[in-house]
Amino acid sequence: MNYKNKTQRVTWMFRELQEGKILKKKELALQFNVSLKTIQRDIDELRSIFGEDYSPYHLVYSKAQGGYVLDAETTDILNEQEILATLKILLESRAFLKEEMKAILKKMYRHLPRERQRMIDAYVSNEMHYYVELTHRSSIMDKVYELAEASRGKQAVMIMYKKEHEPEAKAYHIEPLGVVFSEFYFYVIAESHNPERPHPVAYRIDRIEHIHCKQRFERSETQRFEESKFQQRIHFMHTGEVAVVKLRFSGTSPEAVLDRLPTGKIIKREASAVIIEAEVYLRGIEMWLLSQGENMEVLAPASLRKRMQERAEKLVNLYK
Known part of the structure; x- marks a missing residue:
């Protein structure tokens, strides 16, 4: 040279x-x-x-x-173990388009020497080859950032939001509280001004077609939205009333249940079961409880127990 x-x-x-x-x-x-x-x-x-x-x-x-x-x-830099674990989580989440995932992989590889890049690529290349994008096939990174900024800056926004079974998008005026990720999708959580439904409302960000920021809104520190606390209570992004539930679990892994219920704790141990207490949003917990089958019995509140009985009867009738 x-x-x-x-x-x-x-x-x-x-x-x-x-x-x-x-x-x-x-x-x-x-x-x-x-x-x-x-x-x-x-x-x-x-x-x-x-x-x-x-x-x-x-x-x-x-x-x-x-x-x-x-x-x-x-x-101060990611090592190969951290990069591999992080990439596995990202690939499993399927949150991004395939080309976006490729770009993220390429940027993360730059933390490593060339020979170590090849080693990490060997571990994830097959998953990347068979990576399946979510059905909405839309890029949401800019929207996630814009809504997070609106939340931080206490800016009300107007969104054009298209629900799955509706032919056209409709305008919603919302006050964003924060952005969360759950079960494949990013959501913006917004304040509810409906007195009959005072709990936060979740909007899937991939269904938002347009965002227009408007004036600031007031929110005191005592009203501050905490994403981590919200996610500890919610399942499948269904909110509803917040309540303390009491459950009897007779399955093999109470640990897996507690991982799914971050607010949960074992309050009693029986011969073949444990009693778990947790604070949750009721609508979301119903769906998860159904997935536990006969291993989970709702003890309280009475309204949830009755609701689960009704669901169980419908299931029985469905398979008659």
Whole structure:
């Protein structure tokens, strides 16, 4: 190579360092047909680049290796174990379009040397090949960000929202409280001004066709929406009345139930069952309880127990 241009040399050395290579001054001077002083100036340039606040790397001289290498502050960058685990979660979520997932993979790979990139790619390439997009097949990243910003800035918005079985989108004026992800989809949670349904309302973001920000709305700190607390209570994004339920579980894994009910706790142990108490949104918990079959009995509240009895009778009649 006969790179007389400084930018060409520095770019080439930058790529070599990112791939875990060692830069040796004498070899570089011969390779580029320039002086040692020129190479030193190039190295000083690289040192300033990697010394920026946003870079987790530092360019250092290694006596043991006889050249300049990148020293990573490993606590500030993703390692291969973290990248693999995160990619598995993203692929399983199916939250993004296939091309968006490919772009995310490519960006995450940049945290690793080239040979480690190939190893991680071998673990996920088959899943990526057979990746199935959700049926709405729409990009929602910009909408998620815009609604999150509106929530943070306490901005009311007008959305054009199309429900699944309706022919056209309708206008809704909402006060966004926060954005959450659950069961494949992103949702914007909004304040309800319906006195008959005072609980928050969830709108699937992929069904929003247009967003128009309007004036600010007032919300005190005592009314602050907490996404994590909301998600601990909700199932399948159905809200409804918040209530404390008491359940008898006779299945094999109480741990799995508690993972599904983050607010839950075992209040009593019986010979072949446990009694669990949890604070939940009632509409959503009904759907999940049905999936537990005969392993789960609702003890309280009485209204939920009656509702589950009615559902069970309908199921029996369906299979007669």
